[in-house]
Amino acid sequence: MAEGLIQIGVVGCADIARKVSRAISLAPNAALCGVASRSLEKASAFAAANNLPLSAKVYGSYEALLEDPDVDAVYMPLPTTLHLHWALLAAQNKKHLLLEKPVALHVAQFDRILEACQSNGLQFMDNTMWVHNPRTAAMAQFLNDAHRFGNLKSVRTCFTFAADPAYLKNDIRVKADLDALGSLGDQGWYCIRAILLAANYELPKTVLASYEPVLNKDGVILDCGASLYWQDGRVATFHCSFLANLTMDITAIGTRGTLHVHDFVIPYHEKEASFLAGTQTSFDDLVTGWAKQPEKHTVHTDLPQEALLVREFARLVGEIKFKNSKPDNKWPTISRKTQLVLDAVKASIQRGFQPVQIHH
Incomplete structure (x- = not known):
C-alpha cells in the first residue's frame, strides 16, 4: 500500500462509478483500494471491466467495504434514496465521504449526514466535477x-x-x-x-x-x-x-x-x-x-476535472489524516446551499x- 496515498473505496457499481474509478487512479494523491456491490460477482465484474488495480479488493456487500480498516474514504454513487442510510454507516465507520449528487432527498436528510461527518471529524464533499x-x-x-x-x-x-x-x-x-x-x-x-x-x-x-x-x-x-x-x-x-x-x-x-x-x-x-x-x-x-x-x-x-475533484478531496482528507487538521467546511456549505x-x-x-x- 503506497505511503501517503489516500485509500478510496467505491460503494456501488453505478455507471458513473466507471468514470470516478478512473479519476481516482489518475489523481496523484489517491489510490483505488476496493469496490463493493451487493453481490461479489457484480463487484468482480466491475473490477475486471474497469481495469481496477490488482491490489484493489472486491467486496460482496457495502458493509464489508465500510468496515475495512484499510479504507480511508469512500465514493458513494448510490441512488439518492439510499444516501442517508449508507452515509451514516460510512461516518460511523470513520470513512471520509465523497457523495454523489443530489446529496439527499431534502436538506433535513443532508443535515443528518453532515452532522454525522462533522461529529466524527470527517471530510465531506459532493461529486460536482x-x-x-x-x-x-x-x-x-x-x-x-x-x-x-x-x-x-x-x-x-x-x-x-x-x-x-x-x-x-x-x-x-x-x-x-x-x-x-x-x-x-x-x-x-x-x-x-x-x-x-x-x-x-x-x-x-x-x-x-x-x-x-x-x-x-x-x-x-x-x-x-x-x-x-x-x-x-x-x-x-x-x-x-x-x-x-x-x-x-x-x-x-x-x-x-x-x-x-x-x-x-x-x-x-x-x-x-x-x-x-x-x-x-x-x-x-x-x-x-x-x-x-x-x-x-x-x-x-x-x-x-473529475481527477482534479478527487485530488482536492484526497488533499483535504490527507490534511486530516497526516496533519491532524479539521475538516474543511467550504464544500459541505456549498452542497447545503445547492x-x-x-x-x-x-x-x-x-x-x-x-x-x-x-x-x-
Missing part, C-alpha cells in the same frame, strides 16, 4: 472583477439532454423509489450550482418554479425550471430536462460584462475548456455588426407554483 475544472476558477475571477464584469444583474443556466426510451423507462433517475428528484436532482443541481457560483454563493430570497413541469406516471420530474430572486434585484432562471437536445449553458450578465459558457458540466474536450467573456461590448457605428465582441478564454489542464435551492424549487411546484422563501 465541473467546479474543480481550472476554467471554473477563471470564470469566477472574471465574475468577481468589478472592472471587467461589474455587478451581477442576471444569470440563465440550462442543462438538458434527450434521453432515449430505455432511459425514460428504466434509469434510476426516473424511479420514484430511487431518485425521486428526477431531472431536478440530476441536472437542476448543476444549474443551481452555476447560478450560486455567479451570485458568489449568496442564497436567493425567493424561488418560483416555472409553469408547468413534465412529470412521468410516477410523479418524477422529467423537465422543469425556476426563477430565483435576490433582495437587491438580481434574478436567475434555469431549465433542466431529459426531453430536449444536449445543452449545458451559462449566461451571466453584469453591469459591465457578460459571460457565456456552452459546455459547463462536461467540457467539449477533456483537457481544455473555454468561455466567452465580454466587457462593455458594443455595436459598430452603423449598427451592422459588433465593434467590440466577447473574447474567448481557453484554459488547459493536465488532469480531467440543496436548499433545489428543495425550494420542489416546494414551489408542490404548492402550485407559489413563491417559496428560502430560510437558511
Whole structure:
C-alpha cells in the first residue's frame, strides 16, 4: 500500500462509478483500494471491466467495504434514496465521504449526514466535477472583477439532454423509489450550482418554479425550471430536462460584462475548456455588426476535472489524516446551499407554483 496515498473505496457499481474509478487512479494523491456491490460477482465484474488495480479488493456487500480498516474514504454513487442510510454507516465507520449528487432527498436528510461527518471529524464533499475544472476558477475571477464584469444583474443556466426510451423507462433517475428528484436532482443541481457560483454563493430570497413541469406516471420530474430572486434585484432562471437536445449553458450578465459558457458540466474536450467573456461590448457605428465582441478564454489542464475533484478531496482528507487538521467546511456549505435551492424549487411546484422563501 503506497505511503501517503489516500485509500478510496467505491460503494456501488453505478455507471458513473466507471468514470470516478478512473479519476481516482489518475489523481496523484489517491489510490483505488476496493469496490463493493451487493453481490461479489457484480463487484468482480466491475473490477475486471474497469481495469481496477490488482491490489484493489472486491467486496460482496457495502458493509464489508465500510468496515475495512484499510479504507480511508469512500465514493458513494448510490441512488439518492439510499444516501442517508449508507452515509451514516460510512461516518460511523470513520470513512471520509465523497457523495454523489443530489446529496439527499431534502436538506433535513443532508443535515443528518453532515452532522454525522462533522461529529466524527470527517471530510465531506459532493461529486460536482465541473467546479474543480481550472476554467471554473477563471470564470469566477472574471465574475468577481468589478472592472471587467461589474455587478451581477442576471444569470440563465440550462442543462438538458434527450434521453432515449430505455432511459425514460428504466434509469434510476426516473424511479420514484430511487431518485425521486428526477431531472431536478440530476441536472437542476448543476444549474443551481452555476447560478450560486455567479451570485458568489449568496442564497436567493425567493424561488418560483416555472409553469408547468413534465412529470412521468410516477410523479418524477422529467423537465422543469425556476426563477430565483435576490433582495437587491438580481434574478436567475434555469431549465433542466431529459426531453430536449444536449445543452449545458451559462449566461451571466453584469453591469459591465457578460459571460457565456456552452459546455459547463462536461467540457467539449477533456483537457481544455473555454468561455466567452465580454466587457462593455458594443455595436459598430452603423449598427451592422459588433465593434467590440466577447473574447474567448481557453484554459488547459493536465488532469480531467473529475481527477482534479478527487485530488482536492484526497488533499483535504490527507490534511486530516497526516496533519491532524479539521475538516474543511467550504464544500459541505456549498452542497447545503445547492440543496436548499433545489428543495425550494420542489416546494414551489408542490404548492402550485407559489413563491417559496428560502430560510437558511
